Amino acid sequence: MYNILLIASIFGFVLTTLLFLKKSTQPKATIFLGSFYFLLSVYALQAYIIDGGHLALCSWFFLWPLILYNLFAVPIYFYFETIMADEFKWKKRYLLLFLPFVLSVIDAGFIYLQPDAVYQEMLHNALTDPKNRLHVSYWLLDLDQHMLMRHVWQLGALLIVMPKLLDFIKEGTADGLKVILNKWLLVFWFGLTLFAVFAIFYAVENMLAINIFEGGSMVPVILYLIMFSIGVIPIYFPTILHGYPQVIEGTVDSKQSISNQELDNKYGLDEAGVKRKLKLLVQKKLHLQQDFNVTNCAREMEMPAHHLSYFIKQQYGLNFTSYKNNLRMQHAKKLIEDGFLENNTTDALAWECGFASRSSFSRVFKDATDHSPSDYASILQDNG
Template sequence: MDDKFTWKWQYILLFVPFLLSIIDVTIVFSNPAPYYNQIVENAINFPKERFNAKYGLLNLNEHYSLRHLWQLIYLLSLLPLLRRFLDINPNDKLKVILNRWLLLFYAALTLMAFITLFFGVERMLGINTLNVSTTSLYSLQIILFLVLLLISIAPLYFPSILYGFPKNQLLVSSSISNDTNSNSQMYGLDNRELNNSLITIEQQEAFLKQGFNLKACAELLHVPAYHAAYFFYQTKGISFTSYRNNIRVEKAKQLIDSGFLESNDLNTLISACGFNSKSDFEKTFEKLTTTSYNNYQLK
């Protein structure tokens, strides 16, 4: 939710459950070997009681509940910051994607913290108000962990989530939103200068190089990757990937029309246009031209 991470001394409080567990582990291993062996033996012989066994300052149930209580408290403390962030430019296409992912991620984390804390406290008190079996509890936890895993993997398929949101630049540019030149200074960036740089990059045929991605383009534009992502969305109306693929497909059409394939094979054409594989080339070509590569070549 911020442009960058800045350490604050208050963050030490987040490590309280971890520090307590380190203390208890130290207490356990500072005792003679029979002490540790007895713990293991009791855990094997009385598995249901192992969470109530006190090994140091706290027992496992208390460690478990404290960890999730800490997580829940911290997540709830983030609510005001989350609300303010969601209200920033909520109609922006890329921001909508980021907001949805962030809300889903926050909800899943909060739900997991609440459910695990609830059952942890129940186990500490020796009650079962909802008559939920241990197996059902573990199944629920596994489902929540899978949901979190899926959400964590999502940015790999929607990289715009990882690029963040240039909040500081937006706040700077909002002061000139009424200016007639505000479009050229969107998000605090000089879009006119970036467009000129982009033309130079195209002339150098950098988009036709294999492995040319948003990060590489951002380096040539001399801006962070998330700024470059917003630059393409706001000035071109499409993502960097779509913009790059358009250039590559147009290059492929030019080469085919000029008789390139009369003296070269398909793999040479694919490489010359920056695609990684035949399947990638054919899929992208058909998507952008609404006709297959083979049909285009026949025409």
Template sequence: MEFILLVPFILGVIDVGYVYLQPEPFYDTIISGAISSPEYRLGAQYFLLRLDQHLLMRHVWQLGVLVVLIPKILSFIEKGEGDELKSILNKWLLIFWGILMMMAILAIMYALEKMFETNLFHSLIVIGNNGGIITFFLYIALFVIGIIPIYFPTILYGYPQQIQAMAITKSEEQPEDLKFGLDKQVVIEKFERLKESRSYLNQNFNLTECSRELEMPSHHISYFLKQQYEVSFTEYKNKLRMEYAKQLIENGYLETNTIEALAQECGFTSRTSFSKTFKTLVEVSPSAYGLSFR
């Protein structure tokens, strides 16, 4: 069944191969005709089909595939309702499908005009003598395809695919630690290694750096921390820093160093932000906490 999708490609390869094997004057005739009469360049005859026929066939195939995909797209959209990442992916998928559908329809209209050498859709021509709304929207579609990933940046990382259990039945629920493809134990081990490396004490340590060290997409990290510990990445990072600060204070760090030094040691750029965070999480100031251990 999938072989049908390759028909335009196979016919194109045959025709291109035929042109390539012909004497040089044959190719020169096609090129000179396209230069001298660009409005008729799509009428160039290859071996099996003309260029405009190739164009029409390719986009008719595209339109057919997009129509066949409708039930699968609807089925995919219904899955994972309520998940923010899935909602973003659904929007991107619908917009991308709509743009491809519009491009296929407009390209078919354009190819038909060139095949019949007439303005079949003359009423749509609104831009100049040689252009029209068809060409205009084709350019717009190509532009939108390029900026969609910028508007939906999370799709650049890839939506977490759900791991399928080998023996799962329809009546069974998928284990929580496999939800969205995240193995809880594996991720916990990664966070344990992060604690041991103490990378979180680096003043420049952020979600991007954490993603690089754990070799996980940043939105996976945020999702896991929210689901597992009910905290954001910043809250988790500050909690680790405060635990380290408490250890230093308990070991007498403030007896020979200042709070400013302690703040820098724990990854903060200022005493004020460190003291505020410490008091929020520990409920006492760093100096008061140190006094309790003297």
């Protein structure tokens, strides 16, 4: 049973690394999400170590993580707020989110300031009786009270964002990326809410020495399964690594009312900015390189490949390959008009336009002009 905690922790650390290192269209939201998965990974790992009976091998992994766990509500709330507002602005009321963290700093600091025998006794009790470790007393609160408080704060943060989230998912529903984002946010919110609820049940069970459900181990098992699900569910939503800009920057006055239809059309990437970057790539003639594909193009533009493909489809009605070939055919026709074939072969023309072979170039050229390159040159010459 405890192995699922280890798996969830490993998945979480991998996801954290990807979120922190991956370029994103919403870097602040991505950092907040990565911060949450880091906390969840440490939480799952310590639960695996202590509840699984491995604390003797990792005795250093004790007490101090309490401070991290009591930050749970912070990245969760900030992530949803940033995604829905497409920005993050600090507000004084956010200080309330840090109350569990402040109390844990005080309690953990108090224990570390005590004689070493106090810490060693606490560690010994966790080693010999891990099931009852939540009853340990600090200074202000017991460990089970810390657990109850942090997850009450987590649940409160999720309930606060819920009305805004429900309004948010109603907007821009004709946009493919927005539909994916809506599904992710609903699944993520639901998973976090279940996590908070069952963690609260677990804390209450330990505080009152009762079993809320029949079978004393049911609540922790469900809690571990929920943690595992939250840790691995991003596999089904890989686009969350890149973020989602809400409204095209500079095109909508914040004081204007925006209809759902306008949001359907404008939700996505910065249209002017992307077109400007595409124009710059054409000026640099990168589309004439043989390895010019959607991945390399997106890397040059510092944006996710799936966002670029989506943008080109929405703006030009073409997939990326067709868009690239159209640019190459414009260059090919210009070269032919300038007399390139008078002193060069069709193979040289194909190579000049980014094609690896004459046959593939000729096929694309005929699809675009209804003529072979040589026939097109002859027609130009006759008309001239």
